[in-house]
Amino acid sequence: MRILHTSDWHLAKALHRRDRTPEYEAVIDEIVSIADDRDVDVVVHSGDVFDRAMPPPEAIRLALSALVRLTGGGSRPVVVVAGNHDSPKLFAALAPVLEPLGIHLVGDLLAPGDGGCLDLETKGGRVLASCVPWVRPGAVVDFMGPVGEGYGHLADKMKAIVGAHATHVQGEDAVSVLVSHFMVVGASVGTGHGPTGMKPMDIGDAFMVTPAAVNFDFSYFALGHIHAPQRVPGAPAGEYAGSLLQCDFGEAGEEKRVVVVEAHPNRPAVAESIPLAAGRPLVRVSGTWDQLVARDDLDDVWLDLTVETNGPPLAATVDEWQRRFPLAVKLAADYPVEEAEEGRVVSGRPLPELYEDYLRAVQGAPPDGAVDVFSEIQGEVER
Numbered sequence: 001m002r003i004l005h006t007s008d009w010h011l012a013k014a015l016h017r018r019d020r021t022p023e024y025e026a027v028i029d030e031i032v033s034i035a036d037d038r039d040v041d042v043v044v045h046s047g048d049v050f051d052r053a054m055p056p057p058e059a060i061r062l063a064l065s066a067l068v069r070l071t072g073g074g075s076r077p078v079v080v081v082a083g084n085h086d087s088p089k090l091f092a093a094l095a096p097v098l099e100p101l102g103i104h105l106v107g108d109l110l111a112p113g114d115g116g117c118l119d120l121e122t123k124g125g126r127v128l129a130s131c132v133p134w135v136r137p138g139a140v141v142d143f144m145g146p147v148g149e150g151y152g153h154l155a156d157k158m159k160a161i162v163g164a165h166a167t168h169v170q171g172e173d174a175v176s177v178l179v180s181h182f183m184v185v186g187a188s189v190g191t192g193h194g195p196t197g198m199k200p201m202d203i204g205d206a207f208m209v210t211p212a213a214v215n216f217d218f219s220y221f222a223l224g225h226i227h228a229p230q231r232v233p234g235a236p237a238g239e240y241a242g243s244l245l246q247c248d249f250g251e252a253g254e255e256k257r258v259v260v261v262e263a264h265p266n267r268p269a270v271a272e273s274i275p276l277a278a279g280r281p282l283v284r285v286s287g288t289w290d291q292l293v294a295r296d297d298l299d300d301v302w303l304d305l306t307v308e309t310n311g312p313p314l315a316a317t318v319d320e321w322q323r324r325f326p327l328a329v330k331l332a333a334d335y336p337v338e339e340a341e342e343g344r345v346v347s348g349r350p351l352p353e354l355y356e357d358y359l360r361a362v363q364g365a366p367p368d369g370a371v372d373v374f375s376e377i378q379g380e381v382e383r
Helices: 021-037 057-070 088-101 142-148 154-169 289-293 315-324 351-363 370-382
Strands: 002-006 042-045 078-081 103-106 117-122 125-132 175-181 220-224 238-240 257-264 267-275 282-288 302-308 328-334
Touching: 002 021, 002 220, 021 057, 021 257, 042 125, 042 175, 057 078, 057 088, 078 125, 078 175, 088 103, 103 117, 103 125, 117 154, 125 154, 154 175, 175 257, 220 257, 220 267, 238 267, 282 289, 289 302, 315 328, 351 370
Parallel strands: 002 042, 042 078, 078 103, 125 175, 175 220, 220 238, 282 302, 302 328
Antiparallel strands: 002 257, 117 125, 257 267
């Protein structure tokens, strides 16, 4: 049996207010082509279809179109679990509509025998897809009964949940796949060069699971939540497929992919990484203005650009930088900073006033309306 594993699409995620819809459309076209060219039997998606619980209609349309296309005209089932960015209620609303098309959305944690484990027939044989959506540390898992008594940590709960699914599929003549969304201790969150596009509060120690939770005899562990593509630590056979695009500059340089898995009943699967070419790369770069404009590799990438100067640039200079590099979504000047004036009062002054001082120092004059926008944002935050 051949399985295509994808994850962490984060549809509708902008890059510093830049719309990336054309990139999402292109990379989904690429994934559909891979599924068709490799003649896969089933597609599994391990969570975070959307970037937020209430995605805009455009993102929902793109997701539904993509999932329908991935069925290959109804010849292959598609299994999707909810990640921490997804809404279980939205999944529950869409599931009855999509199931007749061969698309199975699982948003809530269910017992293996009560909808948590899908028994599916594919052209390549029978597959048991154990679906474990994102579980928050405080979640109560009723179906475990006495087994869960005294379990106060996510790691213990996840080990018990996965173990219940492993028991359910044990001895069956089928390919068994755990489709889930959690972080295993030892997994690398990213390159370590900045924000990773992940929610910081969902990658701390309280949200980690020990490798004991994946030390079970599934044919394959299809995991999501970690954006950097990699093996699942401790799993006999398992992968984090990784995010669909480079979500933020912390993922700059990461090669994105899908995973095509060759699987047989009752033995570990073999995974193959298939690189994705679509999507504009993210690049973090710094240098003097002359060095930057002399480069010919910065015109078709999203840029985090730092210009090294002798002093704070004027507003006209910043405008020139933006005209030359319109894809610079982050723009900064690096220059020697003088010591603050002795006796300068900061404490107690209104934030908009301090912001105006800052703009005068770094740009010579505040851009029109900038201080007013700052004040509006401050008011929204305080409310």
